[in-house]
Amino acid sequence: MLVSEQKPLEEILHSLDGDGTVFLLGCRGCAEASHTGGEQEVRTMKANLEEAGKIVSGWTALDFLCQKALVKTGLQAFRDQILASDSLLVMCCGVGVQATAAVVDKVVHPGCNTLSMGGAQGEWRGSERCAECGACLLDYTGGICPITACTKSLINGPCGGARDGRCEHQPDVRPCGWQQIYERLKKLDHLDKLREIHTPQDYAKAEPPKALRSTTFWALEHVEE
Amino acid sequence: MKLTQLFADGRFVITSEAGPPKGVDTTKMLEEVALLRGRVDAFNVTDQQSSVMRLGSLAASHLLKQQGAEPIFQLTCRDRNRIALQSDLLSAYALGIENVLCLTGDYVSLGDHPGAKPVFDLDSVSLIHTIKTLCEGHDLAGNELMGKPDFCIGAVVSPGADPIEPQIIKMENKIEAGAQFFQTQAVYDLDQFSDFMKQVKHLRVPILGGIILLKSAGMARFMNRNVAGVYVPDNLIDKMDESTDKVATSIEIAAELIKAIKDVCQGVHIMALGWEKWVPDLLREAGLWDRLSSS
Numbered sequence: 001m002l003v004s005e006q007k008p009l010e011e012i013l014h015s016l017d018g019d020g021t022v023f024l025l026g027c028r029g030c031a032e033a034s035h036t037g038g039e040q041e042v043r044t045m046k047a048n049l050e051e052a053g054k055i056v057s058g059w060t061a062l063d064f065l066c067q068k069a070l071v072k073t074g075l076q077a078f079r080d081q082i083l084a085s086d087s088l089l090v091m092c093c094g095v096g097v098q099a100t101a102a103v104v105d106k107v108v109h110p111g112c113n114t115l116s117m118g119g120a121q122g123e124w125r126g127s128e129r130c131a132e133c134g135a136c137l138l139d140y141t142g143g144i145c146p147i148t149a150c151t152k153s154l155i156n157g158p159c160g161g162a163r164d165g166r167c168e169h170q171p172d173v174r175p176c177g178w179q180q181i182y183e184r185l186k187k188l189d190h191l192d193k194l195r196e197i198h199t200p201q202d203y204a205k206a207e208p209p210k211a212l213r214s215t216t217f218w219a220l221e222h223v224e225e
Numbered sequence: 226m227k228l229t230q231l232f233a234d235g236r237f238v239i240t241s242e243a244g245p246p247k248g249v250d251t252t253k254m255l256e257e258v259a260l261l262r263g264r265v266d267a268f269n270v271t272d273q274q275s276s277v278m279r280l281g282s283l284a285a286s287h288l289l290k291q292q293g294a295e296p297i298f299q300l301t302c303r304d305r306n307r308i309a310l311q312s313d314l315l316s317a318y319a320l321g322i323e324n325v326l327c328l329t330g331d332y333v334s335l336g337d338h339p340g341a342k343p344v345f346d347l348d349s350v351s352l353i354h355t356i357k358t359l360c361e362g363h364d365l366a367g368n369e370l371m372g373k374p375d376f377c378i379g380a381v382v383s384p385g386a387d388p389i390e391p392q393i394i395k396m397e398n399k400i401e402a403g404a405q406f407f408q409t410q411a412v413y414d415l416d417q418f419s420d421f422m423k424q425v426k427h428l429r430v431p432i433l434g435g436i437i438l439l440k441s442a443g444m445a446r447f448m449n450r451n452v453a454g455v456y457v458p459d460n461l462i463d464k465m466d467e468s469t470d471k472v473a474t475s476i477e478i479a480a481e482l483i484k485a486i487k488d489v490c491q492g493v494h495i496m497a498l499g500w501e502k503w504v505p506d507l508l509r510e511a512g513l514w515d516r517l518s519s520s
Contacts, residue, residue: 157394168331198350198351199354
């Protein structure tokens with residue numbers, strides 16, 4: 001299971017700045033268990049966004065946002081609502097946000113921060129990876145995680161080491177994550193996102209707070225082990 | 226002396242490199258520095274270049290300073306977290322080091338300890354931001370410093386990167402974070418370089434064009450295959466191939482490059498990569514040897 005917590009509403013609204021119409025997407029897997037992106041939380045978020053003057057074109061909560069093939073299939077039913085939206089707000093772990101960003105040609109905003117349980121990668125995973133850093137940056141990077149896609153986990157743009165779009169470390173198997181981010185943002189016409197300077201990550205945020213550790217789901221996760 | 230002062234004085238700035246040894250015998254490094262002291266403005270002291278473990282850039286910068294040479298303390302994000310980086314910066318300033326160059330750092334697998342744990346807690350942009358924060362009297366956690374440093378902050382850019390757009394955006398972010406001058410990756414393609422200089426003209430920040438002495442046609446081909454952002458055109462490779470005096474040809478090529486870029490940038494950064502002893506000849510041929518004594 002991937003444990004997440006919702007980003008502060010203020011941060012979410014800031015990330016939606018300029019987006020009038022938003023589609024909401026929750027996850028019936030870990031995010032529901034974390035009480036951060038199940039049906040109930042998506043409904044609450046819908047009310048919050050509407051109160052803030054946003055139009056919510058539609059919403060759903062799918063099983064396993066961590067698997068992009070399932071996300072793609074699940075979102076077919078909401079095609080028109082999504083096409084009518086400026087962006088999607090995805091309330092789940094970093095894997096689900098990336099999987100969604102990989103299958104829709106829309107800006108995808110993360111609604112949650114994923115917290116560390118020591119390295120989980122979704123219940124039905126694809127190629128997307130989340131480092132459970134607790135301070136999700138996917139909003140700035142076109143839904144591609146710079147922590148996992150970049151070998152050096154750089155958060156402020158590419159180093160000078162890539163050649164022909166390949167990483168200086170194992171170029172035969174590793175693409176340059178920042179080139180992928182650049183290309184995605186260019187496609188979304190959002191290169192302005194690259195101009196945001198990020199101060200160093202707060203790695204203390206990766207640690208789940210005490211309140212989360214006392215939930216049943218947390219306990220179950222550890223009983224299994 | 227801070228490099229910013231030299232740019233303010235309108236000087237065409239020349240920097241070179243000092244490579245710390247693998248081991249503790251610094252004789253050769255200091256001899257190479259002595260050859261150029263007073264002829265170049267400052268020496269970049271490399272920080273575990275190419276991820277190969279060597280004597281540290283902080284200690285070597287201090288040794289240069291003791292010899293009356295001006296060091297540019299190179300600092301990468303590969304081997305130190307934010308605690309160690311800030312601490313080394315304070316240490317450097319306490320030792321009289323005023324110029325710093327911030328780099329991401331090559332990945333560990335490129336060097337001689339490929340199994341090392343890479344750090345990259347900060348990146349080049351946040352490292353620049355960190356130095357600026359220290360200069361303002363605080364550490365990254367907001368604690369007040371007892372006595373604040375006053376660094377001249379340098380950064381790097383790769384004019385030959387493809388695509389170039391994300392590199393330029395990052396360069397702009399580095400300036401916004403506090404970078405005061407740039408050194409570039411090696412320049413061989415003049416059209417590409419002048420194109421790059423046009424694209425960054427609005428930034429109004431001093432840029433030192435990078436010069437690497439070609440030692441052979443094989444080295445040029447190797448760089449074209451393996452070094453990101455470096456492209457040696459075929460005519461230069463042929464010239465090296467046909468040459469019977471590699472050193473003379475190498476110096477001729479580098480001197481021509483310097484003369485060609487001299488008017489579009491604010492200085493040059495010469496990377497001799499073991500050929501330090503030929504740099505005086507290069508400076509003579511480029512007409513820059515008596516630059517300081519005559520000014």
